[in-house]
Amino acid sequence: MKKLLTLIFISGLFFGEIQGQNTEEKMVSQAFDKLIVGMIKADAMDLSSVVSEDLSYGHSSGVIQDKAAFLQEVVSENPISYQTIERESETVQVSGNTAIMRNLLIIRGLSPTGDPINLRLATLMVWKKEKKQWKLYARQGFRLPA
Template sequence: MKKQIILYFFLLLLGSRMEVSAQSSEEKNVSKAIDGLVVAMIAADKDMLNAQLSDALQYGHSSGLIQDKSGFVNEVVSKAPLVYQSIEREKEVIKLSKKTATVSHILVIKGKNPAGDPVNLRIGNMMVWEKEKSGWKLLARQAYKL
């Protein structure tokens, strides 16, 4: 499983580099941080997730549910209500302002619910990333139905 995650991560980075060649180096760093979050969510790895998230995280779902950092991490790690299998980003726009980045994109998510049934989502997403000493951390996220 770890080898698959690492392979997925490298393929994700390779693909994102092809699409974002016009980005500044700092925008690329934000994109890499998002890549890291995606890999952590698919792996359902608590340590990897915690490394990508601000302690002040507010994570808004398209259903209206808003979670703090521990609530979001616990949900992903528990794999309920969703086991993430793939997360792809479309139409991504990254804007920088000093130590803050805003990101908007469409997420195409494939997974399974706890019963093993397939779940396919296509949602809009807005994120706020904050640059800390250790790198870019997700501060806020709000998804919305398309």
Template sequence: MKLIVLTLVVFCSLVAVTTNSVAQSKDQTAVSQAVEHLRLLMISPDKAKLEAIAADDLSYGHSSGKIEDKAAFVEALTSGTSDFVSIELVDQTITVVDNTALVRHKLMGETLDKGKPGQVKLSVLLVWIKQKGNWKLLARQAVKI
């Protein structure tokens, strides 16, 4: 009898771990897709799509120390104040805990801010939250590298 109970406990534990790993992988994939969507929107901004991907309480931190809310973030990209010509993301990691995801990566890009060409090399932390089944950018902080 003890052997049967022990076998059931081990089996249930394995099923729980496997189910959690599959769910985590599914969320990690969805977050990765959201990050890629954001990357493309930062190069070719679309106001409606930027507003849709950002949480209402967005806190967007630049490497200069400047902090933007959702409206300022969208305006900077759509007005050309912050103009990315290209963005490459490397060394990305994604950690999902419940409905929150932490994404870290290095961002290398070419800019044309206010018509002035430049280059950026940043280490970035993104915080995403899952709202109504969609991953939304809640916070971002960058530092120069």
């Protein structure tokens, strides 16, 4: 069954809900909402609350970061200060304490010199349920044509 993505625009942020999701799938999508908010706010505490200590974060450039490097990069807003992260599509599959999420994302931001950055990415994310909370465990993104 194909799932529909509904986007809600609130104060420059997009929050998504996929129709037909079960409770655990919705919780994973909500954890991703928190990740997006943390990235846009460049807030280490918000981000830290939704990423695993064992995070493996793969960028479309091929760079792989652990949790500390990922947090430092987002908080420093270098190479990008995130302005908006929009979901073009999303699927979530939960199996026990693991979830696989696939997204098509439109990311808009600014470089440290103020130049606009516009990216269209596909991502594969693995989420793990740790102490009753979904946390990002692994992510790999790749660029798509704009």
